[in-house]
Amino acid sequence: MTLRLLLKKRSLSLFMAAVVIFSCLMLVSCPEEEVDFEVTSETAAIDYSPYAGTTINVYNWGEYISDGSEGTVDVNKAFTKLTGIEVNYTNFSGNEDMYSKLKSGGISYDVIIPSDYMIERLISEGMLLKLNFNNIPNYKYISEEYRNLYFDSDNEYSVPYNVGMVGIIYNTEMVSSAPDSWSVLCDPALSDKILMFNNPRDAFAIAQFMLDIDINTQNADDWEKAKEWLMNQKNYVKSYVMDEVFNKMESGSAAVAPYYAGDFLSMYQNNDDLAFVYPKEGTNIFVDSACIPTSAKNKAAAELYINFLLDPNVALQNAQTICYASPNTAVVENEDYQNFLKELHPEANAILYPSFEELYPGKDVNDYYYRNLPQATLDKISTLWSELKIASTENSDSYIIYILCITAVILLAGVVVFLKVRKRRRINA
Amino acid sequence: MKTKKSLLQRYAASPYMVWSVLFVIAPLLFVIYYAFTDRNGTFSFNNFSRMFSGETPKVFVISLAFAFVSTLICLIIAYPLAYSMIKTKKKTQNMLIMLFMLPMWMNFVLRTYAISFLLEDRGLINQLFTSIGLGQIKLINTSGAVIFGMIYNFLPYMLLPIYSVMSKMDKSLIEASEDLGCNRLHTLTKVILPLSIPGIVSGITMVFVPSVSTFYISQKLGPSDFTLIGDEIETEIKSAAGSYNYGSAISFVLMILIFICLIVMNKFSDEDAQGGMLV
Structure with missing residues (x-):
């Protein structure tokens, strides 16, 4: 073995050793912090x-x-x-x-x-x-x-x-006046700044509250109507999200999103332009x-x-x-x-523990819970949801891809034909 | 003379046999079973009739188109890159390969998430644009972002096979063609290109197949009305109705489509060069 190689090997092993020692030190230097905690x-x-x-x-x-x-x-x-x-x-x-x-x-x-x-x-x-x-x-x-x-x-x-409730989270810098209704989620002025639930039950519930339909209806037509509302809303939606809502709202990439009250408080820690409101039409309560x-x-x-x-x-x-x-x-x-x-948050208590009677006077809290639905209705929801997700909007840009594709196919076909023709000519010659 | 197979020869493949029966053939049979049954397990074609009556065919077309375009762009980027890489010193080559492999050490979900941070309306790139006075440009939630995401994620799979075929190429063939009076362009088209076809074919396969069935990239980077076939399968299987049947039917059709695409491609490569390998 030449000296150079040996040196190389040694320096490598030295490096590895340094890494191991360093990581050991890291482990030793930050022992798990024992938080002072006792049960009753x-x-x-x-x-x-x-x-x-x-x-x-x-x-x-x-x-x-x-x-x-x-x-x-x-x-x-x-x-x-x-x-x-x-x-x-x-x-x-x-x-x-x-x-x-x-x-x-x-x-x-x-x-x-x-x-x-x-x-x-x-x-x-x-x-x-x-x-x-x-x-x-x-x-x-x-x-x-x-x-x-x-x-x-x-x-x-x-x-x-x-327990928790769903509400509207909005960015006060981007939404001019404080919203009080789900209708802000299909406001053309906020087009492409609106986020929506990427989960059928929560998304449909918003449409149903808007249209004053029971969120646990078993009538297929009612679900169709809710889908129509969502189809129209889709034209203004930036994207359908669940956990990504945190990043998009905190960074100010989106202006308004429906989400759970508790999660609003987490988001508020990272962006104090955000605000929260319970829409007047009603909202889902969960336990x-x-x-x-x-x-x-x-x-x-x-x-x-x-x-x-x-x-x-x-x-x-x-x-x-x-x-x-x-x-x-x-x-x-x-x-x-x-x-x-x-x-x-100064109003955290009011946001997490609102008084239902004050928010929605005269309403029955039981209408705001989701119920288990029969299989036929679940199937209906799932079909409508995938139809909604597939449907194109007015401002769709996927036609570009077709143009690209057709051009590429024509080019490729041209090349193949050219090669074939040339080959045949050469054979004939 | 009949040679007796050694014990090793006879049983070396058996772990793989067990593996493929358990994790390749059995799941495939499950997919086919689910595709042709309804929720109660009775035989039906309902999944297929539902698929072709709705908008799903459109989604198939979009998925194939996106996969096609991103594969093509990957090829256009990777081929000259691999070609210029083999011209450099061995050390530089290793370094470059390492640089291309490096992102692959990270999970692909993480990488896509990172891209979405960069492309956001208030992300790093747009902040840069606004600071130099270009103003905000809509980058995320566009079809272009999806293509970009696919290329970013799958480019190494195109580069590596092409590079490995090219670097093993017999250099004396290139010298011979130069000696015999070919200019550089001719050397490239007559010698190097035909020799590297196996690499191209496996590169295309390794990019095209995951691109067709990808689902995460389109959700994170695509517009709200953008659904690839992978997304539809995911929505279907995760839905409240909780049925695997429709999702399996889509997967089944998708597999057939991919299979057809690969056959067509192999046909092409066989015509152009003998010994194009089937992947």
Whole structure:
């Protein structure tokens, strides 16, 4: 081996060693910060020993728990530390996603946290177990308002985790006067600055509130009418988004978007030109609740986990991380939490915990929840939604591609013909 | 004389056989099964009649057109690039290849997301434009952005096969053609081009196929009324109705279309040069 090569090799290994040492130092120099955190004495006093060493599978929405990032408390770790029960925590991105995973039966989950209408469906299909509330003493903290909800009227299957409402987020720099109606989402003046839900149920609900149609209608014509409204709106829509709404609204690339109130507070931290309003026509209300599916293998431990989530201190951590409204009275009445909200946004409390009677006097709150719909209606929605997504708008620019394509095909064909002709000539010659 | 196969020869391929049965053939059969049944599992052509009565054929055409254009542009960029790369020193070549591979080490979803940040109305590029007085230009949510995204993501797949075929080319053939009086253009068209056809064919395949079925790029960069066939399959499978049948039917038709495209292309390459390889 020549000296040069040797040197090269040595310098490489030296470099690698430096990298390893450096990364070790990095690890040592920033140890995991232990946040000062304790559950209430009541939760701590429960005897967890029979379940220590077992595991529960928890299936929740993405970014829907305090997970230890950015100096928050890792709720799952805290639970394991207290009880000795391991938590296998996984995420889903939508109710339907969760449903098909559950239905396929590949994995058994012990705790799931779906939304209202999906819980109604799961109950009707016999996919949920009745909870043993003796294991969930912290249920006493759940506000009266969120007990006996329509999908679980006898309070047997579910424990509310988060609640929320949909509203309009707008950029005060770009929208001249404060909107009060969903009609701002098809305002030609804001053309190409409007974002829309990329999920059929939420998108259709907006059209239905505009047209004064029941959001849970089973009449196919009503869904057609809502689609017509959305088709017209599409001419002004910049794009259909879910999570991308954060970036587009925060950067000022879009002026107005419908989204969940809790997420507005997160966006406001990065752009204080943003404002939020509940439209006068009405809006969707949702409740995400913890349930135990029939496939659960460790029901008692799952109930203890749900109880743990309801602990005032744990719920407080979650409420502060997720920024959604909490159904937990111990959280709402907590002074620290109220101060936290004030720091987020001067009107955070009014945005997260509006009084329904004041916002929509004379309306029935139950009309604002989504319901489980029969399969025929779901099929109808899905067909209409894909028709909507495919349809071209007035200002479509995809014709350019056809022109490009045709030119390219003609050119290619020309070249091929030219080559063929030349070849034949040469053979003849 | 019959040679006895060694144990290794006989069983070396078996892991792949198991793999392909489990992850290639079985899913394919599932797709076909779902495509020809309805939700209850009874045999029906409803998925297909629904597909051809709606606007889906238009989406097929758009997807094929976009894939075609982006493949063509990739080829136009990659071929001269590969050609000029083999003319450089070995060290520079490695360096250049490395530079082209580098973005591929990142996840493609991430890359597309990054492009959408750059192209945004208030993104980096538009900020630059406004600061030098050009004003804001609509970059994102256009068809052009989708083409750009596809080219950006798939260009390395075109470049690498062409480059590897070219760099293995026998240099003495090029010298011979120059000795025998060919000028540079003739050397390129008569010697290098025919020899590099296998690279071009596999490059085209590796760009065209993912371009036709891509879905993420169009959602993040395309206009609101822009749907590629991949998006439709995704919407269909993720929808509340939760049925795989229609989505599978679209996938099935898409597979047939891609298959036809590849056959046509292989036909072309076989005519032009013997030994064009089937990918």
